[in-house]
Amino acid sequence: xxxxxxxxxxxxxxxxxxxxxxxxxxxxxxxxxxxxxxxxxxxxxxxxxxxxxxxxxxxxxxxxxxxxxxxxxxxxxxxxxxxxxxxxxxxxxxxxxxxxxxxxxxxxxxxxxxxxxxxxxxxxxxxxxxxxxxxxxxxxxxxxxxxxxxxxxxxxxxxxxxxxxxxxxxxxxxxxxxxxxxxxxxxxxxxxxxxxxxxxxxxxxxxxxxxxxxxxxxxxxxxxxxxxxxxxxxxxxxxxxxxxxxxxxxxxxxxxxxxxxxxxxxxxxxxxxxxxxxxxxxxxxxxxxxxxxxxxxxxxxxxxxxxxxxxxxxxxxxxxxxxxxxxxxxxxxxxxxxxxxxxxxxxxxxxx
Ligand SMILES: [Fe+2]
Numbered sequence: 001x002x003x004x005x006x007x008x009x010x011x012x013x014x015x016x017x018x019x020x021x022x023x024x025x026x027x028x029x030x031x032x033x034x035x036x037x038x039x040x041x042x043x044x045x046x047x048x049x050x051x052x053x054x055x056x057x058x059x060x061x062x063x064x065x066x067x068x069x070x071x072x073x074x075x076x077x078x079x080x081x082x083x084x085x086x087x088x089x090x091x092x093x094x095x096x097x098x099x100x101x102x103x104x105x106x107x108x109x110x111x112x113x114x115x116x117x118x119x120x121x122x123x124x125x126x127x128x129x130x131x132x133x134x135x136x137x138x139x140x141x142x143x144x145x146x147x148x149x150x151x152x153x154x155x156x157x158x159x160x161x162x163x164x165x166x167x168x169x170x171x172x173x174x175x176x177x178x179x180x181x182x183x184x185x186x187x188x189x190x191x192x193x194x195x196x197x198x199x200x201x202x203x204x205x206x207x208x209x210x211x212x213x214x215x216x217x218x219x220x221x222x223x224x225x226x227x228x229x230x231x232x233x234x235x236x237x238x239x240x241x242x243x244x245x246x247x248x249x250x251x252x253x254x255x256x257x258x259x260x261x262x263x264x265x266x267x268x269x270x271x272x273x274x275x276x277x278x279x280x281x282x283x284x285x286x287x288x289x290x291x292x293x294x295x296x297x298x299x300x301x302x303x304x305x306x307x308x309x310x311x312x313x314x315x316x317x318x319x320x321x322x323x324x325x326x327x328x329x330x331x332x333x334x335x336x337x338x339x340x341x342x343x344x345x346x347x348x349x350x351x352x
Pocket of ligand 1: 264265
């Protein structure tokens with residue numbers, strides 16, 4: 001076997017053996033390559049370990065007070081010693097002891113009496129392996145951290161792009177400035193109060209931000225019309241849910257992203273559009289957004305009316321509970337309204 005040279009400071013070893021002759025012999029051999037400390041059992045080893053962290057421990061198996069296997073267990077209880085490789089020292093020849101040595105997690109074992117080259121070469125091999133393992137772990141940690149950072153960067157970039165897109169949608173409509181962000185905020189709060197885990201809550205926020213993306217495909221003249229819409233114009237407006245679903249369906253990394261755009265105008269009683277789904281056949285995310293969307297519509301200024309007073313909004317939610325809205329989400333919205341004593345939860349033009 002090629003001999004391994006250590007270029008840095010000599011590695012530190014600790015020899016724990018109750019026989020003084022054996023300790024001396026081991027020390028004599030090892031100190032040609034290492035800094036060596038010796039102990040006659042676990043108690044004196046623990047004293048030494050208070051100020052000395054070895055890179056390798058030699059541990060005698062047969063000791064009178066506590067055998068090597070038990071001593072190893074005690075040593076592993078210390079954080080600093082958890083990964084320090086241990087070589088057992090034994091005069092035993094039986095294969096049972098050899099098997100146990102590896103089962104308890106020792107790196108190797110050396111038979112007594114010591115043969116200088118064997119003890120040196122084996123210890124060097126174990127130390128090299130241990131150093132290699134540590135540098136590998138460091139590299140894995142470094143790369144994992146870099147990966148997490150770049151993932152976070154991509155997430156932030158996606159969020160910023162979605163927000164930009166949401167403001168582009170809102171900009172088409174003079175009277176719904178900030179609508180997408182507010183609907184997303186209310187949806188997020190409803191989801192949080194439903195007890196959803198935080199990653200799902202954030203996903204619902206993103207989905208809700210894009211619920212009206214289909215309005216991109218609707219002529220501005222219809223969206224911003226101040227007089228009453230004709231039936232034909234209303235049919236065109238209604239197409240925004242299918243257009244939105246079509247736009248978002250190709251984002252494969254987030255298969256749920258189109259749900260909000262597609263079904264936020266479905267009604268719990270089945271009288272909504274585009275598919276006339278009812279009850280729990282409407283995806284839960286769309287039922288959440290439906291309440292948030294209607295709430296924001298009522299609490300925002302329109303070309304033909306001011307924002308509605310809070311009691312009127314509350315009354316509408318109660319009236320539509322179980323008809324337009326899922327009762328669970330309607331109740332959560334009502335509790336949010338009741339906590340909003342200053343009527344802050346509205347478009348800035350709500351004129352309270
Ligand atoms: Fe909509």
